[in-house]
Amino acid sequence: MAEKIMKPEEMANVNHTPPLLSGWMHRPVEIKSGIYCYPAKPASLEYVSFPHAREWSPMDEDWKLPPNWKEIILEGLRERLERFRSLKIFMDICVRCGACADKCHFFIGGGDPRNMPVLRAELLRSVYRKEFTTAGKLMGEIAGARELTVDVLKEWWYYFFQCTECRRCSLFCPYGIDTAEITIVARELLNLLGLNIDWIATPVANCYRTGNHLGIQPHAFKDMIDFFLDDIEDITGIRMEPSLNRKGAEILFVTPSGDVFADPGTYTCMGYIILFHYLQSLGFDLTWSTFASEGGNFGYFTSHEMAKRLNAKMYAEAKRLGVKWILGGECGHMWRVINQYMDTFNGPADFLEEPVSPITGTKFENAKTTKMVHITEFTADLIKNNKLKLDASRNDNLKVTFHDSCNPARAMGLLEEPRYIIRNTCNHFYEMPDNTIREQTFCCGSGAGLNAGENMELRLRGGLPRANAVKYVHEKFGVNMLSCVCAIDRAVFPALMEYWVPEVGVTGVHELVGNALILEGEKKRETNLRGEPLPGMEEEKDV
Amino acid sequence: MNFIFSIVLSSVVVLILVLIPWIGVGALKLDTLFGIIIPYIALFVFFAGIIGRVIGWARSPVPFRIPTTAGQQWSLPWIRRSPLENPKSTAGVVGRMIFEVLTFRSLFRNTKLQFRSGFRIGYEWEKWLWLFALAFHYSFLVVLIRHLRFFTEPIPGFVNLIEQLDGLMQTGVAPVEGFMLPSVMISGFVLLGAVTLLVLRRILIPQVNYVSLPGDYFPLFLITAIGLTGVLMRYVLKVDIVSVKELTMGLVTFRPSIPYEIGVLFYIHLFLVSVLIAYIPFSKITHMAGVFLSPTRNLSNNSRFVRHINPWSYPVPVHTYDEYEEEFRDKMIAVGLPVEKMPEEEAGSAEEEKE
Numbered sequence: 001m002a003e004k005i006m007k008p009e010e011m012a013n014v015n016h017t018p019p020l021l022s023g024w025m026h027r028p029v030e031i032k033s034g035i036y037c038y039p040a041k042p043a044s045l046e047y048v049s050f051p052h053a054r055e056w057s058p059m060d061e062d063w064k065l066p067p068n069w070k071e072i073i074l075e076g077l078r079e080r081l082e083r084f085r086s087l088k089i090f091m092d093i094c095v096r097c098g099a100c101a102d103k104c105h106f107f108i109g110g111g112d113p114r115n116m117p118v119l120r121a122e123l124l125r126s127v128y129r130k131e132f133t134t135a136g137k138l139m140g141e142i143a144g145a146r147e148l149t150v151d152v153l154k155e156w157w158y159y160f161f162q163c164t165e166c167r168r169c170s171l172f173c174p175y176g177i178d179t180a181e182i183t184i185v186a187r188e189l190l191n192l193l194g195l196n197i198d199w200i201a202t203p204v205a206n207c208y209r210t211g212n213h214l215g216i217q218p219h220a221f222k223d224m225i226d227f228f229l230d231d232i233e234d235i236t237g238i239r240m241e242p243s244l245n246r247k248g249a250e251i252l253f254v255t256p257s258g259d260v261f262a263d264p265g266t267y268t269c270m271g272y273i274i275l276f277h278y279l280q281s282l283g284f285d286l287t288w289s290t291f292a293s294e295g296g297n298f299g300y301f302t303s304h305e306m307a308k309r310l311n312a313k314m315y316a317e318a319k320r321l322g323v324k325w326i327l328g329g330e331c332g333h334m335w336r337v338i339n340q341y342m343d344t345f346n347g348p349a350d351f352l353e354e355p356v357s358p359i360t361g362t363k364f365e366n367a368k369t370t371k372m373v374h375i376t377e378f379t380a381d382l383i384k385n386n387k388l389k390l391d392a393s394r395n396d397n398l399k400v401t402f403h404d405s406c407n408p409a410r411a412m413g414l415l416e417e418p419r420y421i422i423r424n425t426c427n428h429f430y431e432m433p434d435n436t437i438r439e440q441t442f443c444c445g446s447g448a449g450l451n452a453g454e455n456m457e458l459r460l461r462g463g464l465p466r467a468n469a470v471k472y473v474h475e476k477f478g479v480n481m482l483s484c485v486c487a488i489d490r491a492v493f494p495a496l497m498e499y500w501v502p503e504v505g506v507t508g509v510h511e512l513v514g515n516a517l518i519l520e521g522e523k524k525r526e527t528n529l530r531g532e533p534l535p536g537m538e539e540e541k542d543v
Numbered sequence: 544m545n546f547i548f549s550i551v552l553s554s555v556v557v558l559i560l561v562l563i564p565w566i567g568v569g570a571l572k573l574d575t576l577f578g579i580i581i582p583y584i585a586l587f588v589f590f591a592g593i594i595g596r597v598i599g600w601a602r603s604p605v606p607f608r609i610p611t612t613a614g615q616q617w618s619l620p621w622i623r624r625s626p627l628e629n630p631k632s633t634a635g636v637v638g639r640m641i642f643e644v645l646t647f648r649s650l651f652r653n654t655k656l657q658f659r660s661g662f663r664i665g666y667e668w669e670k671w672l673w674l675f676a677l678a679f680h681y682s683f684l685v686v687l688i689r690h691l692r693f694f695t696e697p698i699p700g701f702v703n704l705i706e707q708l709d710g711l712m713q714t715g716v717a718p719v720e721g722f723m724l725p726s727v728m729i730s731g732f733v734l735l736g737a738v739t740l741l742v743l744r745r746i747l748i749p750q751v752n753y754v755s756l757p758g759d760y761f762p763l764f765l766i767t768a769i770g771l772t773g774v775l776m777r778y779v780l781k782v783d784i785v786s787v788k789e790l791t792m793g794l795v796t797f798r799p800s801i802p803y804e805i806g807v808l809f810y811i812h813l814f815l816v817s818v819l820i821a822y823i824p825f826s827k828i829t830h831m832a833g834v835f836l837s838p839t840r841n842l843s844n845n846s847r848f849v850r851h852i853n854p855w856s857y858p859v860p861v862h863t864y865d866e867y868e869e870e871f872r873d874k875m876i877a878v879g880l881p882v883e884k885m886p887e888e889e890a891g892s893a894e895e896e897k898e
């Protein structure tokens with residue numbers, strides 16, 4: 001696959017002018033490899049009782065749709081219009097001002113006009129007009145209405161799996177029209193016909209069964225943690241003893257399984273373990289869980305219902321273990337679900353207590369009903385109260401910049417907490433340009449379940465705006481490390497950076513914490529958590 | 544369907560709309576139809592339509608709190624939050640909505656992609672759309688308020704005030720012979736100018752051009768025609784203002800009557816306005832009502848500390864811990880993970896071993 005990918009200079013040569021003389025409505029969709037993701041395996045859909053599981057291929061003419069597919073979609077749309085005011089309003093009030101058009105990373109990096117948020121939404125809106133508005137019924141195309149045909153359905157599938165639900169478009173829309181919301185609904189509709197992608201469906205089935213997307217079974221989960229303990233012992237000289245599935249702990253920790261599984265997320269995971277160990281002697285009482293071993297929620301990328309089914313695990317496990325509150329790790333969409341959906345989905349969590357930091361006594365009033373605190377809120381509070389002994393110089397070989405993940409930025413507003421931690425654990429921190437960070441942040445290009453391998457061209461294109469900003473600080477300040485608070489970022493940025501800005505690595509914020517934290521009784525640290533020599537130790541190693 | 548088709552179609556429709564009253568009143572003398580019946584029908588359609596729309600929207604619930612957050616959340620007391628961009632309470636939401644509706648806050652944020660290959664992608668200052676939109680909406684509002692003088696007796700002070708301000712704005716403009724009576728109202732010209740710029744922008748920016756529908760050009764052309772007929776009436780082919788007021792006052796007091804000799808230009812103006820009013824509820828112009836109901840803007844970001852209820856929430860099948868342990872119990876025991884239920888035969892011994 002990698003060899004098929006074109007050169008960066010070629011890829012970055014994008015034309016943004018659509019073919020003005022031919023309208024978009026009848027342009028047949030051209031499904032390209034490198035852009036689309038493989039369809040869902042039937043077994044994965046069946047495991048969670050999703051309908052119409054079957055073998056099919058997007059490249060085939062015949063998608064093996066059920067005979068009443070159109071009825072299913074239109075009925076599904078009617079139902080959702082009645083359930084979501086957002087959808088109804090967003091269908092009706094877009095004025096096609098185009099303010100959102102050049103805000104989408106997929107349009108910027110790819111130039112496909114149907115990746116302009118407004119046009120992505122029109123794909124669904126045109127059918128809505130035809131079926132649900134008088135003007136559309138009477139005047140058809142003149143009123144922007146379009147018949148739902150198999151070709152339209154294929155177009156939906158292709159383009160609604162080219163949206164990472166990042167909400168950047170909604171920030172700039174004068175009416176707050178959120179194309180992510182439209183994508184969410186469109187994917188629900190497609191799912192009614194079994195038209196899912198495997199990179200989403202299989203993690204969903206895994207998560208349902210084993211508690212995490214990667215399908216890590218409890219014993220393997222424990223093994224993986226044990227590996228980290230060995231590594232940490234090598235580096236710090238201390239054998240740590242985190243608990244798993246322990247009843248009666250005060251706090252349950254839930255984080256994305258991606259960080260247990262693959263570099264560089266694993267270093268962030270080690271960072272968590274080190275931090276929790278450090279706090280233990282101060283009266284910190286925390287357990288991990290192999291059952292609630294996933295913070296992320298790929299269910300959210302199929303339907304609200306599936307999101308709720310997967311999310312239920314967190315409260316259920318908190319209740320079973322009898323903890324007081326839940327601490328959540330670094331993850332993007334996980335925090336959109338926790339902040340905007342969790343309490344509504346599966347609350348009230350009245351068996352838990354309002355979260356209070358056992359170390360500083362700080363009450364997390366903003367998590368009063370959800371009872372779930374973001375780890376950067378928790379750690380920032382520790383640092384502010386001088387509870388952590390940190391040696392930022394251990395990160396001196398890093399020139400760090402910070403990528404705001406879409407969901408914590410635009411569906412929560414977690415902007416300062418991670419920055420505060422970075423500033424206290426590193427001496428060299430540089431921001432990317434204003435139009436590319438904080439609420440205006442650019443997506444990694446692989447969110448919302450699009451971090452597969454077969455759609456690498458799409459991912460590289462979608463990641464171009466972010467990479468471009470990283471390149472800017474790399475050239476200007478010598479930035480060599482891109483930090484983030486999202487497990488998907490950590491999984492996808494290495495490939496993206498390798499392609500666009502090869503000299504830049506990727507780290508989680510708690511990896512920086514793990515490096516900087518001075519532990520009681522630790523040996524003199526010679527390497528960081530990656531096993532690379534610490535600043536000043538390079539020569540000693542050589543000798 | 545491309546932009547040429549959309550533009551031609553919209554212009555033809557507007558031309559026909561001009562011709563209808565021209566013939567209807569000018570030739571067929573259907574003054575009552577165009578002066579009374581159609582305006583009433585239009586108003587009725589407008590109110591019924593817009594109320595129907597809003598009720599339709601309001602009937603669908605807001606199951607989840609999904610504000611788009613555009614600033615720092617409220618978390619730790621020492622972190623400065625953005626009360627307007629990321630409101631945590633109703634007051635914040637009201638503030639955010641005021642900025643959104645009165646100053647077009649989100650449009651103000653606009654940037655323009657400057658795509659240069661070879662890694663120099665920029666996002667440039669772009670305030671034109673914001674400026675045109677603001678000029679358009681505010682001049683429209685002023686024109687609307689000025690027109691209240693035709694529907695009120697006595698004329699309220701603020702209408703006179705607005706009119707005076709509107710007239711004052713043009714001090715310094717060299718008066719053209721015979722043109723300065725009555726005083727020039729700047730708002731009408733700003734409106735026409737802004738509409739023109741919005742049309743040009745729609746045609747000239749390729750991305751906007753591509754997504755535009757006839758329904759995007761039509762209202763702009765219609766408003767242009769309304770503005771032009773208005774300007775013509777005021778400054779060039781003057782109509783009898785006293786008669787106009789007689790008719791409009793008749794309409795608002797529900798004692799409609801047709802005065803003699805207003806002139807067909809007025810009926811064209813009135814008919815176009817009627818069409819616009821009746822068109823609003825069925826078009827994108829409903830955004831003027833919809834923006835207030837937009838869930839990404841009118842909700843506070845408080846769902847972690849105030850419980851939000853989904854009215855149609857229903858129980859869903861979940862995979863329970865017991866089912867999970869049932870499947871993996873042996874493996875869990877083998878690595879020493881605690882379990883709820885020991886397998887029958889070795890329950891006693893395993894328990895002891897662990898203690």
Ligand code: SF4
Pocket residue numbers: 093094095096097098099100101117118172173174175176177
């Ligand atoms: S910014 Fe909003 S109103 Fe304008 S085109 Fe995009 S979705 Fe439509």
Ligand code: SF4
Pocket residue numbers: 103104105106115116117120162163164165166167168169170179180183443
């Ligand atoms: S949500 Fe993000 S990916 Fe989707 S259309 Fe909007 S900007 Fe593009």
